[in-house]
Amino acid sequence: MEQTNLFDQEPPREVKERAEVLRSEINKHNYYYYILDAPIISDAEYDKLLRELQDIEARYPSLITPDSPTQRVGAAPQTAFQTHEHRQPMLSLANAFSEDELRGFDARVKRMLGIDNGENLEYVAELKIDGLAVSLTYENGIFIVGATRGDGYRGENITANLRTIGSIPLNINPIPGEEGTASIYPVPRFAEIRGEVFLLHEEFQRINEERTERGEPTFANPRNAAAGSVRQLDPKVTARRKLDIFCYGIGYVENGGWKTHYEILSALMSWRFKVNPNIRLCNGIDEVWDFCQEWHDKRETLGYDIDGVVVKVNSIDYQERLGYVARSPRWAIAFKYPARQATTVVRDIIVQVGRTGALTPVAYMDPVEVGGVKVMRATLHNEDEIRRKGIKIGDTVVIQRAGDVIPEVVEVVTEKRDGDEIEFEMPKFCPVCGGDVEKPEGEAVARCINIACPAQLRENIRHFASREAMNIEGMGPSLVDRLIDANLIRDPGDIYYLKQEDLEGIERMGEKSAANIIAAIERSKNTTLARFIYALGIRHVGERTAQVLAKHFGSLERIQQASVEELAQVPDVGPVVAQSIARFFAEEHVKNVLKKLREAGVRTEPVTVQKERTEFSGKTFVFTGGLETMTRDEAEELVVKLGGKASSSVSKSTDYVVAGEKAGSKLEKARNLGVTVISEQEFLDMVGQK
DNA sequence: CTGCCTCGAGTTCG
DNA sequence: CTCGAGGCAG
Numbered sequence: 001m002e003q004t005n006l007f008d009q010e011p012p013r014e015v016k017e018r019a020e021v022l023r024s025e026i027n028k029h030n031y032y033y034y035i036l037d038a039p040i041i042s043d044a045e046y047d048k049l050l051r052e053l054q055d056i057e058a059r060y061p062s063l064i065t066p067d068s069p070t071q072r073v074g075a076a077p078q079t080a081f082q083t084h085e086h087r088q089p090m091l092s093l094a095n096a097f098s099e100d101e102l103r104g105f106d107a108r109v110k111r112m113l114g115i116d117n118g119e120n121l122e123y124v125a126e127l128k129i130d131g132l133a134v135s136l137t138y139e140n141g142i143f144i145v146g147a148t149r150g151d152g153y154r155g156e157n158i159t160a161n162l163r164t165i166g167s168i169p170l171n172i173n174p175i176p177g178e179e180g181t182a183s184i185y186p187v188p189r190f191a192e193i194r195g196e197v198f199l200l201h202e203e204f205q206r207i208n209e210e211r212t213e214r215g216e217p218t219f220a221n222p223r224n225a226a227a228g229s230v231r232q233l234d235p236k237v238t239a240r241r242k243l244d245i246f247c248y249g250i251g252y253v254e255n256g257g258w259k260t261h262y263e264i265l266s267a268l269m270s271w272r273f274k275v276n277p278n279i280r281l282c283n284g285i286d287e288v289w290d291f292c293q294e295w296h297d298k299r300e301t302l303g304y305d306i307d308g309v310v311v312k313v314n315s316i317d318y319q320e321r322l323g324y325v326a327r328s329p330r331w332a333i334a335f336k337y338p339a340r341q342a343t344t345v346v347r348d349i350i351v352q353v354g355r356t357g358a359l360t361p362v363a364y365m366d367p368v369e370v371g372g373v374k375v376m377r378a379t380l381h382n383e384d385e386i387r388r389k390g391i392k393i394g395d396t397v398v399i400q401r402a403g404d405v406i407p408e409v410v411e412v413v414t415e416k417r418d419g420d421e422i423e424f425e426m427p428k429f430c431p432v433c434g435g436d437v438e439k440p441e442g443e444a445v446a447r448c449i450n451i452a453c454p455a456q457l458r459e460n461i462r463h464f465a466s467r468e469a470m471n472i473e474g475m476g477p478s479l480v481d482r483l484i485d486a487n488l489i490r491d492p493g494d495i496y497y498l499k500q501e502d503l504e505g506i507e508r509m510g511e512k513s514a515a516n517i518i519a520a521i522e523r524s525k526n527t528t529l530a531r532f533i534y535a536l537g538i539r540h541v542g543e544r545t546a547q548v549l550a551k552h553f554g555s556l557e558r559i560q561q562a563s564v565e566e567l568a569q570v571p572d573v574g575p576v577v578a579q580s581i582a583r584f585f586a587e588e589h590v591k592n593v594l595k596k597l598r599e600a601g602v603r604t605e606p607v608t609v610q611k612e613r614t615e616f617s618g619k620t621f622v623f624t625g626g627l628e629t630m631t632r633d634e635a636e637e638l639v640v641k642l643g644g645k646a647s648s649s650v651s652k653s654t655d656y657v658v659a660g661e662k663a664g665s666k667l668e669k670a671r672n673l674g675v676t677v678i679s680e681q682e683f684l685d686m687v688g689q690k
Numbered sequence: 691c692t693g694c695c696t697c698g699a700g701t702t703c704g
Numbered sequence: 705c706t707c708g709a710g711g712c713a714g
Contacts, residue, residue, distance in 0.1 A: 354700060362701085379701050381707070406702055406705060444708065445699095539708075572696080574711045644704045651695055 011060040019063045022053040026069040026177045034166040035274050058290040062443040064223050067142045067171035072163045077234035081156035084147035086135055087192055087252035091152060093334040099289060102311070106285035107334045112330070113318055120284030122314040125291040126263050127278050128334055129246050130305035131198030132227045134162065136247075139269035141173035148230070152327065161230050164239035165197065172271040181492050183270035192251030193273060199226045200304050220398050220411040221256065221341060222305050247273040248310070259312075260314045271614055280300075281314065292335050301338070302464045308336040341400040342375075343413060348392055349380065349424045352520040353432045357447040361386060361424065363397075363409060371401050378407040382444045384425045392421035397561075414528055430455070451589070457491070458484055458536050468543060468633065469535035470527060473520040474513070482506050492535070493596030495521060506573060529556065529604040538584045540577045546641065549581075556594075556604065560585045616644035617684060619655040622670075627660040638687065658683045 011019075026049050033039045033046075050069060056621070057064050062073070096102045110117055133149040146162030148155035162168055174182035198209075204222040207229075211218050219225035229241040247268050250256070258264050262281055269275045277297070282288045292309045299306055313319055313331040318662045322330040344365045367376040379400055380386050391397065396416035397409045426446055430437055435450030448456065458481065465475040472495070483489045489500050498521065503514035527535075534546035538624060541549070552570045553559045559567075559581070567578035584590055593689060621639045623632045623646070630638075635658070636646035650657055650670050657670040657677045670677050678686075 141700060352700090355697075358700075360700065375702075377702070381700080385707090401702085407705090540698070544697060572711065576710060647696070649696065653695070 005686075009060070011056075011063055013058065015056060016063060019053060019056050019060075022049055022056070022110050023065070023068055024171075024175050026050055027067070027169070028054065028178060030069065030166055031169065031175075031272050035272055038169075066144060068568070071168065071170070072166070073236065073239045077236075078160070079233065081158060081231070081233075083143060083150070083154045084157040086147070086152075087137075089152045089327075090133060090135060090149045090155075090194065090251065091324070091329060093332050094328050095308075096333050096335045102289060102292070102333070102335050105311070106288075109313060109318075109322065109331065117590045121318075122260075123282045123288050124265070124312050124314050125280045126248060126310045126312075127276055127295060127302075127306045128308040128336075129196040129198050129276065130221075130223050130232055130307040131196040132223065134158070134195055134197050134245070135197065135251055136162065136168060136193040138172060138188070138191050138193065140189055141171055141548075142173075143168065143170045151602040156231070158230055160235040161232060161238040162197075164235055165245055166275040167245050168195075169272045172273070183267070185267040185270055186255070187271060187375045188256075189254050190524050191261065193247055193268065194249040194251055195245045195247035195273070197226055197230055197243055197245050198222065198304050199241070199243060202303070207241055208542070215485050217411070221392050221400075231253075244304075245274055246276040248275065251628075253616045258316055260316060261312050261319070262314055288335075296337055306337075307339070308334050310334050313427045338369070338372040340371045341398055341410065342368045343396055344375075344417050346391060346393055346395050346397055346409075349386075351427055351431045353430060353448055353453065353455035353459075355456060355463055355537060357430075357449060357453060357456050358439060359430070359446045359448065361426070363391070365397070365399070368399070370399060370407065373401070375399060375401070375407045380409065383424075383446065384444050386654055392417075392423055394421040451587075454484075461489065461492055461495070463537050464535045465495065469531060470524045471531070472524045474517045474518075475520065479506075479517070491544075491593050491596075493593045493600065496525070496597065496600030496602065520585055525600070526601045526604075527604055529554075532602070532604050533558065533559070536584070538581055540580045544607045545572060545577065554606075560594075616642040619644045620653060621646050621656050621658060621663075622648065622650050622654050624650075624660065625628055627658075629680065629684065635683070642687070656683075 001551070021216060026046070029039065029041055029046055029049075044066070052615045053068070054070050057068065094105075096105055105148040106121065107117055110121055111119075115121060124175055129579075135147050135149070135155065136143060137145040137147075143163070144159075144585040145157060146159045146168070147157050150156060165172070172188055174462055182261070199222040201222060202457055204219070204225050207225055208218040219228060225241070226243060227240050229243055232238045249261075250264055250268070258267065265279060280291050281288070281389045282291060288309075288311050289313070295306065295309060311333050313322065319329070319331040324330060344367075344685075346363045346365050349361050352362055354360060360381065361383070363378050363380050365376055365378065367374045369375075380389075380391065390412050391409060392412075398411050398413060399407050400410050401407050426437075427438075428437060429435065430448035430453055432452050432455035433448065433453040435448050435453055437446050438449050450456075462477050463482045464470055465472040465480060475495075480489075480514060483506070486502075486506060488498060488506075489495055498518070500514050500518055502510075503509055503517055504511060506514075528550070530543075530547040531549035533541065533549055534543050548570060549559055553562065562582070564575075564578045564582045567581050568575055570578075573581075616639060621636075621644055623635050627635055647654060650673065652673050654670070654673075654675050657675050658680060659670075659677050660680050
């Protein structure tokens with residue numbers, strides 16, 4: 001097999017020339033594909049060229065050059081990385097966390113340059129990509145070495161891995177025969193190009209999905225995934241992760257001579273490096289601040305992570321005069337956005353008991369700021385989740401706010417463990433009532449099975465009084481708690497027997513507020529059947545199912561009398577839900593509460609059949625974002641009244657998505673699925689028309 | 691039986 | 705918002 005004799009054989013001249021043509025041809029198409037994002041040949045044609053070159057190089061290994069596109073993949077795995085010394089150190093930047101600090105930087109720079117503070121200095125503002133800083137060394141225009149930042153002076157030589165990144169040019173010399181590729185900036189004999197390697201969100205997600213399937217731990221964020229990929233000893237693994245790069249500067253260079261930073265960016269682009277397009281040449285710090293704010297709002301739309309804005313004095317002359325302090329330049333600063341992830345320590349895991357008896361472990365952590373908000377608690381959902389993430393009490397964890405709202409524990413920083421961490425154990429008995437805990441085979445949640453459990457009772461009453469249920473204004477969770485503690489109510493029925501004096505006896509409750517509550521309780525006696533059924537808190541019966549039941553049976557008595565079989569006839573009600581409803585109404589305790597409510601005068605409006613409107617009947621609506629003229633609940637009720645359906649999640653069976661202010665992921669999903677998106681006004685027009 | 695599509699339930703902070 | 709799980713169609 002091994003044709004060692006060919007190795008020494010001098011390749012014929014035509015073959016040598018053909019290899020050169022193929023190399024520059026392929027490098028050209030790389031540029032069109034990865035940098036310009038506008039390929040001019042098909043993938044198949046590209047592969048054909050690449051294969052031809054591979055064949056030639058296989059036969060004549062002496063023709064392999066460092067800039068050959070075949071060298072992007074396929075290097076043999078290494079056992080360790082060599083260190084690489086940067087010719088010019090890769091310094092870090094000072095940070096600014098507020099507008100004041102940013103303006104302070106501007107003032108400082110001007111003072112040192114002897115410029116009047118009233119004058120505007122020219123800055124370049126660039127997005128600060130949240131990735132991994134690298135340095136790319138080019139000799140005579142050929143990519144020779146790529147290295148991580150390391151400690152700023154020495155990094156790791158990761159050349160083989162960086163070669164797999166399509167947007168890193170292997171050769172920046174003009175492409176023969178291609179007019180436009182000769183730069184007005186001569187290619188330096190030697191240059192260190194600085195850039196940030198990163199991952200697109202979609203690629204990050206793909207990698208994590210793949211790892212989940214294989215049972216491997218997932219990466220906490222795109223930056224970790226990028227760092228992990230770049231430090232793979234086997235470049236073939238790196239090649240499978242579609243890493244990308246944005247270049248932003250030059251380190252050591254022979255024959256620089258640029259006058260401005262902006263010019264450096266232009267030179268980089270002209271040498272076919274990928275430079276982030278979101279750059280602004282700013283006249284004065286005000287414009288820089290505008291840029292910072294603008295991108296704070298738009299960062300979600302980028303498809304990759306940024307953690308701030310880098311601000312640089314544009315003039316190289318000024319940069320040189322300003323010089324360096326310690327390990328960072330005085331002429332640049334990083335304006336940092338509030339971090340969306342943070343690390344903190346799990347001090348304890350407390351188990352809560354919910355309305356259905358579900359035992360939910362919640363992590364209590366040292367308070368930490370995430371996305372501008374102090375966070376100290378985060379749900380851990382259930383025991384499986386804790387095992388999956390391997391969380392122990394005392395662990396240092398990374399937390400983030402999912403969808404920018406609810407904090408979640410992303411991962412454990414296992415390096416910070418000292419052995420004193422304590423494994424969490426799900427209690428065998430309910431932490432509130434001491435009752436038995438059951439966890440059915442194959443289910444994720446453990447439940448307290450004591451129906452008289454005070455925790456469940458409390459949640460049940462809170463639910464009953466809530467806005468979506470009986471809507472007793474003023475009777476929020478804390479008032480419910482106080483009423484229970486004062487022994488004034490033991491079940492939802494007791495609410496309707498409260499006296500003005502009872503309420504006034506409660507702490508922080510005056511005559512006026514007590515009267516308001518009494519009035520609100522009185523008002524809630526008249527409600528719809530759907531709300532009433534929902535308020536009862538039957539397991540598996542939420543708002544939708546309650547609506548369906550109300551419409552189908554028309555009265556509470558009919559539902560109570562229905563058999564499991566009859567209940568299962570109802571659309572969206574299957575054996576599990578039917579069983580749950582029947583069992584609920586068979587409870588002696590439930591019968592008592594219903595009797596109390598009836599005797600107190602709680603009445604449900606007769607279910608009236610509205611004449612349905614053809615534009616709405618059978619149509620599914622999803623509301624997203626904030627509406628101006630009504631609440632989302634009201635809008636959904638309106639749709640149902642008119643014969644339509646209101647759903648909470650977008651799918652391809654959704655007919656209309658009504659997008660209000662600050663619509664988020666649902667709007668995006670609707671667009672992806674090609675679902676009709678209408679504005680609130682358009683929706684109102686639909687409703688209004690006869 | 692499998693794979694959508696929905697709904698239910700639990701949750702955080704200001 | 706996200707996960708788990710019930711319902712239902714294929």
